[in-house]
Amino acid sequence: MTGKKAFYRALFALVLPITIQNLLNSAVNFADVFMLGFVGQDSLSAVSLANQYQFILQGLFFGVSSGITMLCSQYWGKKEMRAIQSVMGIALKIALSVTAVIALLALFIPRQLMMVYTDDAALIRIGISYLRVIGVSYFIMSFSTVYESTLRSVERARTSTVISGSALLLNVFLNAVFIFGLFGAPKLGVLGVAVATLIARSMECILCLTDLFAGKLFQPDLKLLFGRHRLLFQDFLKYSLPALANDILWTLAFSSYSIILGHLNSDVVAANAITTNVRDLCTILCFGLSGGGSVLLGKTIGEKHIKEAEIMAGRLCRITFLISLATAGVVLALNPLIPHLFELTDQAARYMRIMLCISSYYVIGQAMNTLLIAGVFRAGGNSRFGLICDTITMWAVSVPLGFLSAFVFNLPPMAVYFILCLDEFWKIPVVIRHYRSKKWLNDITRENFG
Secondary structure, three states, X not given: XXXXXXXXXXXXXXXXXXXXXXXXXXXXXXXXXXXXXXHOHHHHHHHHHHOHHHHHHHHHHHHHHHHHHHHHHHHHHOOOHHHHHHHHHHHHHHHHHHHHHHHHHHHHOHHHHHHHHOOOHHHHHHHHHHHHHHHHHHHHHHHHHHHHHHHHXXXXXXXXXXXXXXXXXXXXHHHHHHHHOHHHOOOOOHHHHHHHHHHHHHHHHHHHHHHHHOOOOOXXXXXXXXXXXXXXXHHHXXXXXXXXXXHHHHHHHHHHHHHHHHXXXXXXXXXXXXXXXXXXXXXXXXXXXXXXXXXXHHHHHHOOOHHHHHHHHHHHHHHHHHHHHHHHHHHHHHOOOHHHHOOOOHHHHHHHHHHHHHHHHHHHHHHHHHHHHHHHHHHOOOOHHXXXXXXXXXXXXXXXXXXXXXXXXXXXXXXXXXXXXXXXXHOHHHHHHHHHHOOOOOOOOOOOOO
């Protein structure tokens, strides 16, 4: 791949299906929030807090997926499918083991899990019934996530999107059926969201297994999938553990923001739930560029085209920055419209308008940091930098400042939210400096991986 046109064609082929998948995922979350808004503000708030555990799991999955992308995309550059199958097996064992623990906690101690995020008795009661059903889907989701990440790493993003998209569309349909009791189904309210998700995740897992055993990715070899691969396991731990720790610590820090906001009042919780979904929906193209760009860069590095990878990274930075500016404009444009879509208290609606204004600048820093830390740096196996950077900026700065501003200085809720949303900007100078150092450009594949 040499010219700009070839680069943008290859990037578009990866980014489009990933963006569609992200769009569907965000649309499902937004549809959940929208439909639950008709059930009641407490239901909306309770589900948003209960879903913090799924959010934490997604941090785990993102870290594991990063390990898959780092290794598999570079081995894909060498067309070494045996190594790719072995890496997928390693990722499966890690994801299934950790997910099983969180699923069991959701099933057996949901009250204690809800009490971490709120002391509101009504929200806790609603969240308990939701967690007991949704917890079962966590285990199923871990297999699908690993398999779809492997597909994207070998440039089969379209198949991943078809599988995930089918499940997500089914999820939206079943949400409406079970929340409102359509077509003779029981009217389950909040519980209907959990039931719909469980059914959709089960279908997604079946589609992944069907594709796997059809041999479209590789001919499944149980010895390769579940055997011991000492060198590859060491590589996976070396490159994915910092990414995994980074994503989990980032997710826990972001979840801590929900703990802080959740102990302010229910109006803040409801406003934040909607704002987060709107922001996620608006930034899907930026995250698609990070995911697609990482695969493309990893493949190029695996092919030993280091200088070309450097040029490609620069192009990714420029296009992401321009799109992030457009995204900020979209968030501002939506601000007058979004509050009218939900049945909120006047105070919650006021909070949401302020949160959307703050989010309009937040998305710029979020887009650039995600591209560089989770996309460019990890494509070259450089995941340790992101771990150090996020740990310092979030756990040494943002989380302590958030707790102090909320519970020591008792600042107004929107001042607390503004302080929490500075996290992406603390790290921009050091992230750009690291990018310019070129220390992230590394070939991490092995000739003998057994």
